[in-house]
Amino acid sequence: MTASQAPTVRVLDDAAAAVPLLLAELHRVVGAGTRPVVSFATGGTYSGFLRALGRQLQSGELPATAFVATHLDEYEGFAPERRGGMVHELCSLCPPFAAMLARDAFVPVPNAGDAAQLVAHEQRLQRAGGVALQFLGIGRNGHIAFNEPGTAFELGCHTTELAATTREDARARFAPDEPPRRAITSGIATILAARRLVLCAFGANKAAAVRAMLHGPIAPTCPASALRRHGDVFILLDRAAAAELERSAPGSA
Ligand code: PGA
Numbered sequence: 066m067t068a069s070q071a072p073t074v075r076v077l078d079d080a081a082a083a084v085p086l087l088l089a090e091l092h093r094v095v096g097a098g099t100r101p102v103v104s105f106a107t108g109g110t111y112s113g114f115l116r117a118l119g120r121q122l123q124s125g126e127l128p129a130t131a132f133v134a135t136h137l138d139e140y141e142g143f144a145p146e147r148r149g150g151m152v153h154e155l156c157s158l159c160p161p162f163a164a165m166l167a168r169d170a171f172v173p174v175p176n177a178g179d180a181a182q183l184v185a186h187e188q189r190l191q192r193a194g195g196v197a198l199q200f201l202g203i204g205r206n207g208h209i210a211f212n213e214p215g216t217a218f219e220l221g222c223h224t225t226e227l228a229a230t231t232r233e234d235a236r237a238r239f240a241p242d243e244p245p246r247r248a249i250t251s252g253i254a255t256i257l258a259a260r261r262l263v264l265c266a267f268g269a270n271k272a273a274a275v276r277a278m279l280h281g282p283i284a285p286t287c288p289a290s291a292l293r294r295h296g297d298v299f300i301l302l303d304r305a306a307a308a309e310l311e312r313s314a315p316g317s318a
Contacts, residue, residue, distance in 0.1 A: 072299070072300050073300065074279070074302065076303070078303070079303055081113060082303075083265055087200070087263065088114070088117060091118070100132060101132050102135060102193050102197055103196070103200075104134075104198070105134060105155060106136065106200040106201050106202045110267055111200065119160055129170070132170075133172065135174070135196070136152070137174070137211075137250065138151060138174055138211045139248060140245040140248050141176060145166060150176065152173045172193070174186065174249055183224075183249065184221070187255060195258065196259035196260070197260050197261065198260070198261050199256060199263070200264075201262060204228075205271060206231065207278060207287035207288055207290070208288050211227060211231070212251075212288040213231065214285065214286055214288060216253065216285055218285060218288075218294075219253075222249065223250065224247060227246055232246070257291060257292075257295050261297045261298075262299070263299045265302075266306040268305050269306070275307065278290050279300075279310065
């Protein structure tokens with residue numbers, strides 16, 4: 066499969082400059098569709114956006130009834146109310162998500178389950194119309210969601226072992242406890258099925274992964290390189306994350 070269009074890359078002065086652009090992405094898809102499914106990402110990259118979204122949902126500037134929310138991944142055994150988990154993080158940063166969860170307008174990634182339950186989760190999203198807009202971060206090892214290097218691009222939602230760097234990066238989040246070893250994650254195939262992908266990467270520790278994503282081989286050694294097989298990808302970087310890109314990169318701004 067070859068993407069008809071290379072990812073569009075925009076380099077911003079800083080991470081804060083991404084927030085209005087991410088809100089605009091969300092407003093655009095909500096304005097265009099009938100209650101579209103929007104899949105959110107977690108991690109420090111998205112905390113400013115999620116707080117701003119919470120304010121808009123609380124004020125009614127964006128109606129919480131206008132979209133169905135879901136997200137990329139969850140640590141194994143982390144029920145929604147458990148600190149450190151992804152649903153807990155999303156509801157802490159964006160409190161209106163808790164009410165959406167209670168009325169089934171927020172579809173959580175299962176925190177356990179056999180393959181059939183994970184397939185059922187994906188089918189539920191498909192029945193809701195499929196993911197119209199997928200927000201993504203990237204790990205310093207090139208992972209997207211918890212698709213660690215070596216993961217086959219063909220996988221859908223699955224249970225996985227976390228890479229050593231991923232666990233290290235999550236250590237502060239779980240201290241004084243050890244970070245989890247396993248998670249349930251959307252697969253690369255799940256992510257590529259979304260109609261529009263918006264990936265953010267900020268900070269110098271993402272620069273090598275960003276370069277591999279855009280200029281390295283399209284291969285499981287860099288899971289994010291799979292995005293180049295999708296025809297509608299928007300990538301927002303700060304200057305530090307963009308530092309290793311070639312000036313002539315296709316689609317660069
Ligand atoms: P971060 O995580 O936003 O905390 O950097 C991103 C990721 O690992 O996908």
